[in-house]
Amino acid sequence: MEKISIEGTPKTPTITFDTGKGFLEIKGRSIPENSIEFYKPLVDWLEKYSTKPQSITNVNIQLEYFNTSSSKCILDVFKKLEAINKGGSQVTINWYYEEDDEDMLEAGEDYQAIINVPFKMVQVAE
Amino acid sequence: MMLNIYDFYDKMERNNIMLSFKGDITSELLTSVLQIMESKLDNLQEEPKIKKKVYNVLVECLQNLYHHLDEVSADQNDKVRSAIFMIGKIDNQYNIITGNYIKNTNIEGLKKRLDDINLLTKEELKEYYKLVLSNGEMSSKGGGGLGMIDIARKTGQKLNFNFSPVDDKYSFFSLNIKISQ
Numbered sequence: 001m002e003k004i005s006i007e008g009t010p011k012t013p014t015i016t017f018d019t020g021k022g023f024l025e026i027k028g029r030s031i032p033e034n035s036i037e038f039y040k041p042l043v044d045w046l047e048k049y050s051t052k053p054q055s056i057t058n059v060n061i062q063l064e065y066f067n068t069s070s071s072k073c074i075l076d077v078f079k080k081l082e083a084i085n086k087g088g089s090q091v092t093i094n095w096y097y098e099e100d101d102e103d104m105l106e107a108g109e110d111y112q113a114i115i116n117v118p119f120k121m122v123q124v125a126e
Numbered sequence: 127m128m129l130n131i132y133d134f135y136d137k138m139e140r141n142n143i144m145l146s147f148k149g150d151i152t153s154e155l156l157t158s159v160l161q162i163m164e165s166k167l168d169n170l171q172e173e174p175k176i177k178k179k180v181y182n183v184l185v186e187c188l189q190n191l192y193h194h195l196d197e198v199s200a201d202q203n204d205k206v207r208s209a210i211f212m213i214g215k216i217d218n219q220y221n222i223i224t225g226n227y228i229k230n231t232n233i234e235g236l237k238k239r240l241d242d243i244n245l246l247t248k249e250e251l252k253e254y255y256k257l258v259l260s261n262g263e264m265s266s267k268g269g270g271g272l273g274m275i276d277i278a279r280k281t282g283q284k285l286n287f288n289f290s291p292v293d294d295k296y297s298f299f300s301l302n303i304k305i306s307q
Contacts (some may be wrong), residue, residue, distance in 0.1 A: 010157060031185050032159075033192055067176070067185050068272035075259060102189050103182065103280055110252070114260050121199050126174050 004045055012038055013063060017045055022054030022089065026077075027062040028071040039073035046080040053089035057081070062124075063104070068085040071107070078115045085117045096122045129173045138212075143219075146212040159188065163213060170215075176307050180220050183305055184213065186273045187222050190301075194226055206296065220305040228299040231253055233289055236299070243274055244284045251279045281305050 002086065008014035013028035024046075028101040032038050047064060059081060066074065085091035093115075095108035138146065144166055145159065163184060167177045191209045209226040228236065246254060255275050278285055286302040 010161065031189075033156070033189055065182060065185065067182075067189060068276045069189065071259060071272060098174065100173075101178060103177075103179065106252070110256050110259065114256060 006041070006052050015042055017042070017049075019045075020054075022057040023060075024057070025060040025062070026074075027060070030066040030074070032067075033069065035067070035069040035073045039070075039077065043073075043076055043080060046077065046084070049081065050084045050087060051061050053084050054085065055089060057084060057089045057091045059091065059093045060096065061093060061108075064098075066107075075111065075114065076087050078111055078117065082095065082117050091117050092120060093117055094120045095121050096124055098126050099123055137266055141212075141214050142216050143212050143214040146210070151188070151195050151209050153192070156188050156192060160185065176305075179280055180222075180305055183277055183303060184222055186277050187211070187224050187301070187303060190273050191224055191226055194228075215291040218307045222294075222303040222305070223300065225298055225300040227292065227296045230287070230291075230295060230297055233297060233299075236288070237287075239271075240274060240285050240287055243278050246278070248279070248282065251275060255279060277303060 001040060002019055004015075004017045004019070005104065006012070006015040008028040011029060011032045011107075013026050013030045015022070016025045016027075018024075026042075030038075061074075081093065095111070097104035103111050105123075108121055112121075145162060147155070147159065150157075160181070164181060167180060172180070188211065191211065195207055195209060206227045209224065211222070211224045214221045214223075243251070243254075255272065258272055258275060274285060281303060283304055283306075286304070288300045288302075290298045290300070292298055
């Protein structure tokens with residue numbers, strides 16, 4: 001049981017992963033030029049977590065902006081969560097979008113269509 | 127040759143250019159430019175919706191330039207490693223214009239890719255995006271051919287581009303993206 005976190009920067013999000021509570025949060029902006037390098041540690045942690053997950057895993061995705069380079073990495077993260085959901089843990093992905101931000105809502109719906117994990121679209125005030 | 131700086135200024139003024147740059151595109155430069163543009167959009171008190179769209183599309187346009195220059199091998203001369211971009215606003219419409227050298231041998235492939243995107247409707251762009259996202263190969267730097275599809279999708283407009291011949295090896299590729307309110 002450990003708590004892992006990456007502090008946010010103007011181009012990368014804050015990541016909090018509390019494996020003891022089965023809680024993962026990605027929050028802020030994800031617009032790095034090289035997103036593979038940035039997301040690699042998270043994908044590795046999820047790989048490790050998948051061997052001994054909590055019975056329920058909650059994931060909050062609260063992004064203000066993300067670039068297309070990040071979009072593939074986020075998909076990789078979701079694919080890991082899909083595998084965890086198929087295994088012993090019940091996963092829910094909460095996709096936050098600001099009121100009026102249709103692009104962010106659509107982006108969430110795109111993932112929802114590709115990934116076989118329950119999604120909840122959560123609207124927040126601007 | 128004497129450079130007439132007023133001539134430059136006047137043209138930029140008439141086109142309402144908010145920011146322009148010519149030179150090598152680095153990660154640090156993009157961080158600064160994005161910060162400047164964000165505060166300019168805040169000062170103009172744009173609606174959050176427009177602000178986000180302009181910012182998102184700008185990120186994709188500038189990172190396209192960055193990844194493109196990254197692909198140009200180091201033995202190329204400085205001229206080829208240089209690019210230009212301008213951001214302006216005329217009558218409630220934002221314009222993002224980028225320009226970079228491209229090898230003549232790469233024109234056909236890029237032209238076909240952009241022409242194909244321009245044929246798609248809004249719904250088809252959404253499906254194409256999902257297809258490339260889930261099946262597409264990602265380059266080692268993370269670019270995956272999604273940028274142009276995303277720009278077309280978010281702006282809801284055709285990609286306006288041009289190739290100007292330079293010499294027997296290179297042409298200059300320009301892209302003019304419009305974002306309307």
